[in-house]
Amino acid sequence: MIGISFYLQDPDAETQIIHAANLGVKRAFTSLHIPEEKGDQVQRMVELLKLVESYEMEIHADVSLNTLNHLGISNFEDLSSLGVKGIRLDDGFDYETIRSLSEVFSLSLNASTLKEDELLAVLRSGIKPESLIAWHNFYPRRETGLEEEFFQNQNRMFKKYGIPIVAFIPGSGSKRGPLHDGLPTLEKHRFMNPFAAGVELFQQVDGVYIGDQGVENDLIENLSAFNDRNILSIRVKSSVLQSGIYDLRPDVSRDVYRLQHTRVTTQVKPQNTVERCLGSITMDNDAYGRYRGEVQICRRDLEANHRVNVIGLIIEEDLPLLALLESGQPVNLQCEELYI
Incomplete structure (x- = not known):
C-alpha cells in the first residue's frame, strides 16, 4: 500500500491531497500533535481531515495525550467522525486505554522503538494482532535515521506475530520544515532517489508512506505502477x-x-x-x-x-x-x- 502525508504547516496541503487522490491513493498520514496555537490553526486541521475523507482516503494520525485539548474534543473516539480510521499512539497510554481504542481504530504501534516484551504485553491485554499496525518513525534530523540491520530485526519481530509493517521514504522535491532534510525511516534513504527508496522498502514492509509533502518527478505514479503491476520506472x-x-x-x-x-x-x-x-x-x-x-x-x-x-x-x-x-x-x- 502507498500513502501520502499532509501537515497543518504546509500551505499547499490541499493541492497535494487532491493530486494524490486523483492518482488513486487511498491512504494518508498526519500528525495531530497540534501546536499550542488554537482557533484558526485547529479549524484548518479539521478542514484538511474532512477534505481527505471526502476523497475516501483512509486517515492515520499520530496522537498524544495532549491531542484532545488541542482539538477541543472530549475523547479520542470523536476522531472517527473526522475521518480518522487509524491512530498511532505516542508514549503515555495505558494498556486499558489502548485496548479500548483498538475496538474503534486500527492501532499503530511504534515499530522503531517497541521491544518484544512490550509487544507481548499489548497482545496479552486482549488486543488482536489483526487490529494492529507496526508503524516506523520518520527522522527529520540528519544522521538519526535507523540503521538497516536494526530495522530488519524489528521487522522480523512484527512479522512473527502477523502484524503488518509501515515505513516512510522522503519526498521528492519540497521537504517538510523546519530542517528540510527529508523524512525517511532509514538514514540510507535520506538523500537517495525516493522512488528507489520506496522500491527497496516494498521488498521489506507492507506499506510505504511518503513522509514529506513533495511528490514531484512522478513519484506517486511510479510507486503505484510498481506496487500494482511490478513495473519499475x-x-x-x-x-x-x-x-x-x-x-x-x-x-x-x-x-x-x-x-x-x-x-x-x-x-x-x-x-x-x-x-x-x-x-x-x-x-x-x-x-x-x-x-x-x-x-x-x-x-x-x-x-x-x-x-x-x-x-x-x-x-x-x-x-x-x-x-x-x-x-x-x-x-x-x-x-x-x-x-x-
Whole structure:
C-alpha cells in the first residue's frame, strides 16, 4: 500500500491531497500533535481531515495525550467522525486505554522503538494482532535515521506475530520544515532517489508512506505502477531507444540485464562502440549476427566491444534502481534525448 502525508504547516496541503487522490491513493498520514496555537490553526486541521475523507482516503494520525485539548474534543473516539480510521499512539497510554481504542481504530504501534516484551504485553491485554499496525518513525534530523540491520530485526519481530509493517521514504522535491532534510525511516534513504527508496522498502514492509509533502518527478505514479503491476520506472538518456515498457529476460546474467524481444532483422551499423560504464544502455550491432538489435543494461563497468553500440545511459539518480531489478521484471524506460 502507498500513502501520502499532509501537515497543518504546509500551505499547499490541499493541492497535494487532491493530486494524490486523483492518482488513486487511498491512504494518508498526519500528525495531530497540534501546536499550542488554537482557533484558526485547529479549524484548518479539521478542514484538511474532512477534505481527505471526502476523497475516501483512509486517515492515520499520530496522537498524544495532549491531542484532545488541542482539538477541543472530549475523547479520542470523536476522531472517527473526522475521518480518522487509524491512530498511532505516542508514549503515555495505558494498556486499558489502548485496548479500548483498538475496538474503534486500527492501532499503530511504534515499530522503531517497541521491544518484544512490550509487544507481548499489548497482545496479552486482549488486543488482536489483526487490529494492529507496526508503524516506523520518520527522522527529520540528519544522521538519526535507523540503521538497516536494526530495522530488519524489528521487522522480523512484527512479522512473527502477523502484524503488518509501515515505513516512510522522503519526498521528492519540497521537504517538510523546519530542517528540510527529508523524512525517511532509514538514514540510507535520506538523500537517495525516493522512488528507489520506496522500491527497496516494498521488498521489506507492507506499506510505504511518503513522509514529506513533495511528490514531484512522478513519484506517486511510479510507486503505484510498481506496487500494482511490478513495473519499475527508470529514466534514461538516449537518442536511439524509444520510451516504453520492456521485459527483462527470466535468466539473469552476471554483467548485463537483457531486454526481451528487442532483436531486429534490419541493419544496425557499428557506432559509438566505446567502453560501457555501469548503467550504460547498449545495442548489439551487425557484427553480433543473430543478436543484432538486442538491448542490454550494464550491471557493471565493461570494456569496449566493437560488436556493441552504446546508445544511452541511465541518469545517475536512478542508478540505485539497478540493484533492485529482478528476473523477468517489466521495466518502464523513460527516455530523454541524448546526442552521442
